[in-house]
Amino acid sequence: MTRTVYVNGDYLPEDQARVSVFDRGFLMADAVYEVTSVLGGKLIDFAGHLTRLKRSLAELEMTNPHSDDEWLAIHRRMVADNGIDEGLIYLQVTRGNPGDRDFAYPSADTAPTVVLFTQAKTQLADSPAAKVGISVISVPDLRWSRRDIKTVQLLYPSMAKMAAKAAGADDAWFVEDGFVTEGSSNNTYIVKDGVIVTRALSNDILHGITRAAVLRFAAEAQMKIEERNFTIAEAQAADEAFYTSASSFVMPVVSVDGASVGDGKPGPVAARLRDIYLEESRKSAV
Structure with a gap:
């Protein structure tokens, strides 16, 4: 089964997922991430991961693009769409695509790039x-x-x-x-x-x-x-x-x-x- 990947509000087949070559996550490693485990189709320690995500974004003066409820809804849909019973959800937020390469941060109205994908795993719990x-x-x-x-x-x-x-x-x-x-x-x-x-x-x-x-x-x-x-x-x-x-x-x-x-x-x-x-x-x- 082809994985469904989340990119900036769209749920796409993985072979159709695209991020700009000018994205600062690609050019500058200007991005943060979280990995949440899934056991029995449910998210483990999700509240903690959201708290740390918000802290990481704040430390880098990046905008949090979603509310807690929105993040939860996105994660739950990723679990459902990809049929994940046991595995991982990777989340990455970058400072976005300013349209060109520059060491200076882009203007505050530059939209962040948000990407999520799943990884099905077996024997996470029974390792x-x-x-x-x-x-x-x-x-x-x-x-x-x-x-x-x-x-x-x-x-x-x-x-x-x-x-x-x-x-x-x-x-x-x-x-x-x-x-x-x-x-x-x-x-x-x-x-x-x-x-x-x-x-x-x-x-x-x-x-x-x-x-x-x-x-x-x-x-x-x-x-x-x-x-x-x-x-x-x-x-x-x-x-x-x-x-x-x-x-x-x-x-x-x-x-x-x-x-x-x-x-x-x-x-x-x-x-x-x-x-x-x-x-x-x-x-x-x-």
Whole structure:
């Protein structure tokens, strides 16, 4: 089945979807995005994704083209038109097409470009990787300093993922000033003596929607949490490690730079948090 893609108010077959070559998302990476998971045909953590989208747009002085209700209606139609039971919806808003290339922002009346598409996935919830855990390598964090804005500037994370692939690993964790910032597309955690450790929010990391939910569920389950920096050496010596993201939920990490974490198998804290997250998120899905 040909996917239906949303472009600026139109629902089109994917082979008919077009964006101008002068669009600033294409020329300048002047755009923000969100990815929302779909389980059982419903949107996971949708309110959180909308809140972050609005924050990202505001930080870049971009206009939010839709109300919350309009965004929800568009997402629901994309799920329905594409028959998505389990998968992802990608949303991107750019500063639009000013008609030519210029480093300066165009006038405020330039209409933003809005694009959405779906990706059908199987085994998002019942992930084989979550059962065995994944391996990561560390790479220097060479990104810009406003990682809290979810922009489409993803070349370096893409390079990091390719470096991991070349090293025979599954993913990469960024390191800056001796400490882990985050993963190539996820927030990072270790567990030591029953305490969950993760970096505190700042401009240095993305304010993960799944991160917020998982930490809330962990606190409700009376788990101990420390928001502080940690090193690769601490991760290697930890009892467990994991990461969170909208598409992976809670993913155990069993190897860091070639060293096994704990006994080299997914640990009980990550497994419990994954179960809690999936159960609670399904309840609140829209």
